[in-house]
Amino acid sequence: MTLSRNRWLGAVALIALIVLSACSSSANTTAPDSTPGSINVSGSSTVEPISTGVAERYKLANSGFNYKITGPGTGDGFKVFCTGETDISDASRKIKDEEAATCAAAGIEYTELKIAIDGMTVMTSPENSAVTCLSFPDLYALTGPESTGFDNWTDASALAASLGSNTVFPNADLSITGPGEESGTYDSYVELVITPIASKMDPPQESFSRPDYVASGNDNAIITGVAGSPTSLGWVGFAFAQENQDKIKELALAKEPNGTCIVPTEATISDGTYPLSRSLYIYVNNAKAAENPAVTDYVDYYLAEGTISTVLETVPYVNLAADQLAETRATWEAAKP
Amino acid sequence: MNAPSAVLGSRDRSVRRDGIDIRGLLFAGFLLLALLFSLAILTVLVGSQVVQGFPVFAERGIDFLTSDLASNPANAGVAQGIVGTALLVVVVAVLAFPVGIMTALYLEEYAGDTALARFININVRNLAGVPSVVYGILGLAVFVTLLAVLGDGDGKTILSGGLTLAVLVLPLVIITSAEAIRAVPDALREAGFGLGGSRWQVIRQLILPAAAPGILTGTVLALSRAIGETAVLILVGAVLGSFSTNGSLGALLTGPYTALPAIVFDWARKPGPAFQADTSAAIIVLLAITILANAMAVVLRNRYERKW
Numbered sequence: 001m002t003l004s005r006n007r008w009l010g011a012v013a014l015i016a017l018i019v020l021s022a023c024s025s026s027a028n029t030t031a032p033d034s035t036p037g038s039i040n041v042s043g044s045s046t047v048e049p050i051s052t053g054v055a056e057r058y059k060l061a062n063s064g065f066n067y068k069i070t071g072p073g074t075g076d077g078f079k080v081f082c083t084g085e086t087d088i089s090d091a092s093r094k095i096k097d098e099e100a101a102t103c104a105a106a107g108i109e110y111t112e113l114k115i116a117i118d119g120m121t122v123m124t125s126p127e128n129s130a131v132t133c134l135s136f137p138d139l140y141a142l143t144g145p146e147s148t149g150f151d152n153w154t155d156a157s158a159l160a161a162s163l164g165s166n167t168v169f170p171n172a173d174l175s176i177t178g179p180g181e182e183s184g185t186y187d188s189y190v191e192l193v194i195t196p197i198a199s200k201m202d203p204p205q206e207s208f209s210r211p212d213y214v215a216s217g218n219d220n221a222i223i224t225g226v227a228g229s230p231t232s233l234g235w236v237g238f239a240f241a242q243e244n245q246d247k248i249k250e251l252a253l254a255k256e257p258n259g260t261c262i263v264p265t266e267a268t269i270s271d272g273t274y275p276l277s278r279s280l281y282i283y284v285n286n287a288k289a290a291e292n293p294a295v296t297d298y299v300d301y302y303l304a305e306g307t308i309s310t311v312l313e314t315v316p317y318v319n320l321a322a323d324q325l326a327e328t329r330a331t332w333e334a335a336k337p
Numbered sequence: 338m339n340a341p342s343a344v345l346g347s348r349d350r351s352v353r354r355d356g357i358d359i360r361g362l363l364f365a366g367f368l369l370l371a372l373l374f375s376l377a378i379l380t381v382l383v384g385s386q387v388v389q390g391f392p393v394f395a396e397r398g399i400d401f402l403t404s405d406l407a408s409n410p411a412n413a414g415v416a417q418g419i420v421g422t423a424l425l426v427v428v429v430a431v432l433a434f435p436v437g438i439m440t441a442l443y444l445e446e447y448a449g450d451t452a453l454a455r456f457i458n459i460n461v462r463n464l465a466g467v468p469s470v471v472y473g474i475l476g477l478a479v480f481v482t483l484l485a486v487l488g489d490g491d492g493k494t495i496l497s498g499g500l501t502l503a504v505l506v507l508p509l510v511i512i513t514s515a516e517a518i519r520a521v522p523d524a525l526r527e528a529g530f531g532l533g534g535s536r537w538q539v540i541r542q543l544i545l546p547a548a549a550p551g552i553l554t555g556t557v558l559a560l561s562r563a564i565g566e567t568a569v570l571i572l573v574g575a576v577l578g579s580f581s582t583n584g585s586l587g588a589l590l591t592g593p594y595t596a597l598p599a600i601v602f603d604w605a606r607k608p609g610p611a612f613q614a615d616t617s618a619a620i621i622v623l624l625a626i627t628i629l630a631n632a633m634a635v636v637l638r639n640r641y642e643r644k645w
Contacts, residue, residue: 042578045606052408052579059581068593070578085491220610314409 037294038066043077043090046118046188046317047280051090051302053311058301065294075099078283082106087288087295091281092118092188109286111335113299113328115308117318119238119269119277120189123248127230130170133252133261136275137163140197142233143176148210150174153231163197164257170231176213177225177234185237186215188278223247238264238277239316269318280317290337299336303329383624390617401618406579406595410611413604415619417582418597421495421575422564422626424589425596428499429506429563434556436503437510441552444511445518446540465508473572476501481573490591493574498594501573502566506559513555517548550641557634561627567598575599597623 041051048071055067071077074091081089082103095103095112103110122139124131131153134142141147141160150156153169160167179185190207198205216222219240226234227247234248241250241264252261255275268274282302289295301307309319320328393401397414404414440461448454480500485492521544529539571577580593595603597619604616 048578049408055579055581056407066581066592068576068578068580070576072577217606218610218613311408 037064038068039088039292039294039298040086041067041069041088041090041282042072042080042086043088043283044074044092044280045071046092047071047090047115047282049315050116050280050308050311050317051088051282053315054302054307055298057307057310058298062297065298067298078103081110081283081285082108084108084285084288087285087292088299089283089285091283092278093191094279094281095283111284111286111289111331113282113284113303113332114279114320114324115282115302115328116280116312116320117269117272117277118188118280119264119274119318120185120192120235121238121241121264122233122235122251122253122276123226123241124234124251125227125230125232126247126249128170128172128232128249130168130172130231131251133167133254135165135167135254135257135259136193137165137197137257138167138169139193139253141165142169142174143178143209143213144194144198145205145208145210146201148212150210160257166258172231173229175225175229175232176210177222177232178209178213178215179219179222179236180215180217185235189235189276192276192278235276237316238269238318266318270321270324277318284332284335286335286337296336299332303332386617386620386624388617389614390619390621393614393618394621401615402622405582406576406600408579410607410615413612413615415597415600415622417580418595418600418619419622419626420582420589421594421596421599424495424594425499425502425570426560426564428495429503429560430556432500432503433507433510433559437507437556437559438514438552440507440511441514441518442540442545445515446536446544461508461511465512469505469566470568470572472501472505473569475504476569476573491574494592495590495594498570498573498575498596501569502563505566505569506563509559509562510556513559514548514552517551517555518544520551521547550638553637553641554634557630557637561630561634564627564630565598565623567602570596570599571602577603597626 039055041055048069052067052069055065055069059065059067069090071090074093077086077089077091078095078099079102080086082099083106089110095110122134138156138160141156141163142150142153146159147156151174152171153174154171155174157169160169178189186209190209194209195207198207214225216225219236222234222236223240223244224247226232226236227244241248250264252263253275254261262268262274264274264276269277282299284295284299289299303325308325312319319325401414402419403416404412405417407413444454444458444461448457476497480497481492483492484490484494484497489496525543525547526539529543534542576593576595577599580595582588582592601616601619601623604612604619607616
């Protein structure tokens with residue numbers, strides 16, 4: 001059995017050699033966690049294209065600058081932001097209290113910067129002359145969790161009336177097309193329209209839309225779906241609806257039952273009067289900004305005159321009003337190292 | 338002799354009524370139908386991707402292959418994915434192949450039919466069937482953490498991705514190599530020993546060369562599996578988004594990385610028809626690379642295959 005023991009010894013020596021060489025080779029390529037000249041951004045997939053667009057433009061003039069930008073979602077972004085893994089967190093909503101508490105517990109201080117606005121358009125077919133304006137309770141009655149199975153607009157009348165709406169629905173087929181559950185546009189719609197009413201219902205309803213609508217991840221397919229039926233209903237990102245005004249009819253919206261109807265335009269979205277819109281933010285880790293000039297320079301460039309507006313030419317969101325952008329800049333000037 | 342032939346004769350008559358083998362024809366027809374069905378699905382899948390993705394190549398040509406990830410679908414390309422996939426393949430080949438082939442050699446030539454060997458064999462076979470996500474979690478818990486401690490950036494690098502993929506395909510490499518080694522006729526072994534060869538000489542000069550085509554085929558197929566693997570890479574931190582590459586090999590090994598299947602996954606989530614077309618184009622690139630690897634396996638096998 002000496003032969004066998006030798007073989008074992010040889011095998012062990014070989015394994016040790018492999019492990020050692022692997023260790024030493026990876027030790028040689030050591031890089032610090034936060035490389036100077038490079039930034040690590042994560043968070044909302046809605047904001048990701050803006051942050052990426054800004055980084056791509058900044059990189060053109062600063063070849064030494066490097067970035068890594070991912071978009072797993074606002075909540076996931078804050079999780080890694082509050083462990084100090086990322087320098088900047090993209091968010092399509094404000095940080096939640098429990099997320100802020102996690103950050104505070106980890107000793108992470110941050111600056112919240114509002115950078116743009118995302119609006120959604122509720123739309124129907126141009127042939128549908130009976131509907132021009134809907135209130136949030138109407139939308140809840142038509143698309144909320146209790147509307148499952150409604151295939152005629154009038155099916156929703158009783159529910160809308162019970163929520164205080166006087167809107168008269170047409171006696172016509174109701175076919176709904178909207179973004180799928182994986183989409184940020186779906187989340188915002190549910191968050192803005194359905195959740196506030198669902199939580200006040202007795203008994204409280206779950207914050208979901210009805211499941212029986214045609215869901216698509218392709219904005220063009222949503223437009224086609226809404227245009228394809230004369231009494232359709234659907235919603236899509238504001239910019240997309242603007243580009244397709246010949247195919248669909250944009251509906252005005254009111255937040256309260258029988259409230260003032262607001263038509264979605266860049267002006268009404270950017271001044272905040274249009275109810276179906278949300279602000280987009282970036283959260284900057286103050287300590288990272290202090291120790292890594294690339295973070296500060298990147299945010300400086302982000303908020304510089306013309307950067308966001310140029311990026312938004314290819315990314316479908318709405319610019320902040322001038323005074324709001326000025327406010328964001330003032331916040332950053334005060335916070336930056 | 339009488340009874341069995343009578344049974345056979347009656348069976349004969351029942352299937353060959355009027356001289357036509359109806360059941361046989363039906364069976365062959367069903368088999369053909371099954372083949373056509375799977376072919377049709379494949380054609381529809383590949384065809385729809387080609388139809389959607391081809392315009393991207395027609396419009397941008399080689400630019401799609403040489404561009405980095407970008408927020409604008411018109412500029413976005415898969416260069417970083419191709420480099421990432423290639424590096425992952427290198428890591429997998431360097432790690433999984435030697436270990437896998439050596440394990441197979443040990444199990445087939447040295448271990449004998451002991452309870453331990455049987456236990457290991459069963460486990461290897463089970464490991465080959467473990468869902469890849471599980472390997473992803475293992476990679477995240479072990480390799481990413483380990484490499485981060487060793488100072489390889491945040492640990493979410495090509496090395497941890499490659500290590501995890503290597504562990505994922507290791508059972509496949511072991512099983513296919515073991516089959517290939519087992520297929521070498523015993524006569525060859527006995528002849529080798531009969532000529533006074535030591536075990537090592539027999540393995541090196543007779544068994545390994547004879548098993549090489551089978552081992553090569555298995556390993557290349559394992560590589561194709563690694564090329565197409567998505568879930569694992571997402572878990573161990575392939576970038577779903579975009580990042581800048583600063584060129585040097587060191588940055589490639591310690592910095593952020595992505596791979597073709599991760600790009601496909603990321604782009605498929607993005608809204609808008611332009612990114613859908615880019616997704617299809619990326620799928621075509623991935624398919625082309627996988628087919629190339631498989632074709633290589635076939636060529637290698639045909640070239641070195643021996644008949645016994």
